[in-house]
Amino acid sequence: MTEFIQHYVQAGQTSLANYLLDHFREVGMTTDQLLVYLQLRRYMDRGEPLPDATVIASHLGWDKQRVYQLLHEMITQKLMVITTVTDSQGQKQDAYDFRLLTEKLSQLAVKTTQQVVKQTASNDRSAIFNQIETEFGRPLSPLEMESITQWLDEDHYRPELIQLALKEAVLSQAYSLKYMDRILLSWERKNLKTAAQVQREKERQAPRRTQSATTPTTAIPDVPIFKLTDD
Known part of the structure; x- marks a missing residue:
């Protein structure tokens, strides 16, 4: 067992991105090409830039011509190229290059x-249409x-902001897009672009409204009118 562990460790490991395993078919790679x-990767990681196809075939239990065919397919499909590299001794040699595969991924x-x-944008759009129709209690007209759509695509109002404007309209019992549009415009003038910013603005104004509501108004006393002279 100890001898096996020693051989197991000495054999090393080959690193492989899980993203490739998840998506190799989507970039046009077959299962045989992946094998x-x-x-190839195991030998390249050991410093052999152009592993022998005969050795690869023996590991896979295939004919050498099958390996050559698969290599040719990967080059044709632009999954790899054979390039020239310079080693540490300054000598040039051919090498497999899989940067095209990485680029496709x-x-x-x-x-x-x-x-x-x-x-996500499509889902948000559908949700807004559905929510407005539900709150208004009727289908939206093509013009509405x-x-x-203009709010979303041209004015670039966030879905959350439109939903908040809808809530404000419902609370005011104003079931109208024109009312919502006035709310959105008022927020835009104040540069309020998110629901959180609107909420902070409400909290900032709340003390003023409370003070205004609780401040007693100066009553004008009733002044009796006296007749100073007789008719």
Whole structure:
């Protein structure tokens, strides 16, 4: 057992990104190509930039021609290239280069992020339409939908701000987009762009409103009118 552990440690380990395992098919890599890549990677990590295809084939139990075919496919699919590198002794030699594969994975990550952002924006838009229709108790007209779309796409009001304006309108029993638009415009003039900023502004104004409501007004006393002269 001790001898096995020694051989096990000496054999080393090959590092592999889980992102590649998750998405290799999405960049056009087949399972067989992935197996070849893993075998190449183990030797490249040991300092062999161009592992022998015969050795790779023996590890996989395949014919050498099959490995050559898969290597050719990966080059054609722009998953890798064969480039020339200079070693520590200043000698030039060929090497497998998988930077194209990494680039494809990075582009995939960007596309995935963009898709998530678009889907989130679409969900927010649908949620706003549904909430307004629910609170107004009726379907929105095409013109009203266009107005809401303008709030989002042209005025760039955040969904949370529109939802807060809807809440204000409902509390005032003003079931109208025009009323909501006036609220949004007033916040825009004050440079309030988030629900948190609106809340802080309300809290700042609350003491003034309370003081105004509790300050007694000076009453004008009733002054009796006396007749100073007889008719």
